[in-house]
Amino acid sequence: MAGETKDNSLPKNGLLSARSSDGKFSRRLTDDEFDRYSRQMIVPGMGREGQLRLIESRLLIIGAGGLGCPAAQYIAGAGVGTIGIVDGDIVEASNLHRQVGHATSRLGMKKVDSLITHLKALNPLPTYIPYDFQLTPQNAADIISQYDLVLDCTDHPITRYLISDICVLTQKPLVSAAAVQKSGQLTVLNCPPAPQGLVDGEYPPCYRCCFRKPPPPSSMVSCGEAGIMGPVVGMMGMAQAGEAIKILASGLHLPPPTSDDNTAPPLERNLARPTLLIYTYDLDSAVGPYSFRALKMGGRKKNCFACGEGSTLTLDGIKTGNPDYVQFCSAPTINVRLPxxxxxxxxxxxxxxxxxxxxxxxxxxxxxxxxxxxxxxxxxxxxxxxxxxxxxxxxxxxxxxxxxxxxxxxxxxxxxxxxxxxxxxxxxxxxxxxxxxxxxxxxxxxxxxxxxxxxxxxxxxxxxxxxx
Amino acid sequence: MGSESAATIPITVDFSGGLEMLFDNQRRYLISLPVTDESGKAANIAFLIEHLCKHYMKDPRADLFVLDGHIRPGILVLINDADWELEGEEAYEIKSKDNILFVSTLHGG
Incomplete structure (x- = not known):
């Protein structure tokens, strides 16, 4: 819409400076940023402060598929300053009905490169960092440790447990989602992050606290086998972006401020016992009272293998193959067994x-x-x-x-x-x-x-x- | 499904995340659960699971729901929208009008 009034006190050029000594942002928004982000900045609770926090944030998206594409669009659109994307796959035609960050003209291209092409057209301001290979126990910590928050947009329990374990050890909040066929799930984990082993008091759960064991491989189906409706996985990806923007803009991942003002009631941040959001989609009925369900999960488990008391999980261990994620999930491997x-x-x-x-x-x-x-x-x-x-x-x-x-x-x-x-x-x-x-x-x-x-x-x- | 004369508790049981396929593709069942199991113990979640397998499961693939007598790994049980671990898991004694939701955890993306 035309006729926007700008605050003329803002400088014309962005100045790169971090926070001043009192912790407030001294960096100003550039004209481009001001124009681009105005509609979200005027939302109550967001403001200039929230926007600057987004711009200073580093977010990692693991998986550039059905969840990662819609998530990345909104993350980039919102102006998160540094966006890393990990995926080793290439774009195939069967991806396009849901992986909306790719294009017919980019079939055969690495997914990370294809998605970044799309995101740059949407918003050239963020710094995009491609990792055009699979996440492994060997490279995961080096990549994840460089970011403030992680989106798990992958499609296999092996990577889901690996990502969660690294996030526990490097203390990163994790927004996890999944979708198959006609169902989707979403939950925010490890937020605000607490040191491994801390169990006295209320701490948020990790992926293992909520999902202690993977399902047996025979019961697991992937989108390739079982199919997936585009809007179902899209909805979950967008919800991931929504949660991530909220966390980064409001600093929900930072320890709650120890306020000098004792009269203010503590904010109900609702993080130590997160919600598992479930979306159920029916091809033969209208959206109904149970299409969305919000389920209350427990907090950190005392005996959790990764974050619980006396946990022996370490970054070095993970790098050298302990735990063995493949065996833990006993993934079916394509090996010739028949003579x-x-x-x-x-x-x-x-x-x-x-x-x-x-x-x-x-x-x-x-x-x-x-x-x-x-x-x-x-x-x-x-x-x-x-x-x-x-x-x-x-x-x-x-x-x-x-x-x-x-x-x-x-x-x-x-x-x-x-x-x-x-x-x-x-x-x-x-x-x-x-x-x-x-x-x-x-x-x-x-x-x-x-x-x-x-x-x-x-x-x-x-x-x-x-x-x- | 319990004899007519026996005392029963009315509850709702929901299936999600693909589990409904094991139950005739029906996502919601209104169930009259016997107040006690065969040994006279108050009906709990463990009894409900057994009851579901016996009377409601239409699919031969019981292993996709129970393994070694317990709910298989990768299925969350929610009692009135809260993780069953907050409620005592299998030992939770079922009350009238409870909603029990079984969800299989998803991994696709």
């Missing part, structure tokens, strides 16, 4: 079939039915992996018939079974489980994994295959 005679490449399967060398066989596709519905190999029957695993567990537990696990009719005879999945991991597990359950008829029946799944099929056999 070669139980496997066939996509190319070899295709060639044998073309030449008519393949005997009559059963082809089982273990992807979820939504994936399967977009296209499958000729003759494939769908046996979704998640359901199969749990059915198999139930058979083991209750001693039911393993034959019922297979699609109708597939358990009869000795015709070989070929198993294909999305990327070649689930199919190996399926082959192994089917053998364990005796469905190979004591070795008479061949059960074979198609290596690399339909991803390999698309790459090596049929580039037109509708792989998602």
């Amino acid at each position: 070669p005679e139980q496997r066939i490449t996509a190319v070899a399967y295709h060639a044998a079939k073309e030449k008519g060398e393949l005997p009559a066989h059963i082809l089982v596709d273990t992807r979820e039915k939504e994936h399967f519905s977009f296209g499958s190999l000729e003759g494939a029957v769908n046996m979704p992996f998640g359901r199969f695993l749990m059915n198999a567990a139930a058979v083991k537990r209750t001693g039911g018939s393993a034959r019922d696990l297979l699609p109708t009719g597939a358990a009869d005879g000795d015709a070989p079974i070929f198993v294909v999945c999305r990327t070649g991991q689930d199919s190996q597990e399926t082959v192994e489980k089917l053998r364990e359950l005796g469905l190979d008829n004591g070795g008479q029946r061949k059960i074979v994994d198609i290596m690399g799944g339909l991803r390999a099929w698309k790459q090596d056999v049929d580039p037109t295959f509708p792989f998602i």
Whole structure:
């Protein structure tokens, strides 16, 4: 809007000077800053002081995906002075429906570079620092220690526990969010940070206090597998930015002031027992009374592995592999476990079939039915992996018939079974489980994994295959 | 679901974060929980979990909800919107009109 009145007492040029001896800001806003941030500065509680605190702050965004993109936009727009972004991935077309800081024209570019391009166009004033590699136990402390606040915008428990542990040890507040499919979660941790091991009194929790153990890998789904609605993850990312701006502008991460003015009631800062915000999105109903829920979490746990009493967690330990985050989360690793005679490449399967060398066989596709519905190999029957695993567990537990696990009719005879999945991991597990359950008829029946799944099929056999 | 004659407590049970898939994709159940378990002990969260598995779980994948008789790691239990650790966890004795929420923690982003 035109016709803005400016305070003419402000200098025309920004002057870089930190706080004066009384702790107040002596730096002035530049004209550009004044114009750009005016609408948020006039919000009660924000003001010039809040803006200057943002400008002097250093914020780290870990993950430049569905959470990191929307978060970064608002962080940059608000004028946080230094913004670091960590991500080792490149932009793919399947990211774009939710990762709104990237663009079709930047497919194939490093995500950090793509996002910074977008942010610079939005606001050229902040300093942007790219880290175009994955966060690891070896580099995490060196990066995180340079910042005032961290946003966890990652997508795996391994990094979530690592980030939280480093934030405990370097005393950084952490705004954590996550989203899958139709649900989102958000919470502010470690804010204001308290030294590790301090447990007498009320201190805020770390990620481990709230989520002591990761879920078993079999129950974990990523956005790549389970899908994700753009606005769900976007909403969570924006809420992260909102919390971060609030914390930095109001100094919520600083110890509460020991006021000389004893008449002022202590502010209810609501941090030692933070809230877990849960967003639930329904594709088939309107927003309702339970679409958003705010849940009260506990404070720091006395016996917390990371921040609790007598914790042995150290930065040096983390660097040298203690704790072992991969083992703690027992992440599924893509390692070949089946012997070669139980496997066939996509190319070899295709060639044998073309030449008519393949005997009559059963082809089982273990992807979820939504994936399967977009296209499958000729003759494939769908046996979704998640359901199969749990059915198999139930058979083991209750001693039911393993034959019922297979699609109708597939358990009869000795015709070989070929198993294909999305990327070649689930199919190996399926082959192994089917053998364990005796469905190979004591070795008479061949059960074979198609290596690399339909991803390999698309790459090596049929580039037109509708792989998602 | 409890016999008609037995005394029951009316409660609401909610599932979120994907757990609803194990319960017929229904997010909210109004449940009449028996006042006591088989041994006559007041109904607590542990009993509720057992009750849910027995009578409400439609999916064979019980392991996605309970492991070794306890709620599996990665599921938060909220009693009237507060973390169950603030309320005594499995031993919390259920009261009329309580709201119990089971949320699976998410990791995607």
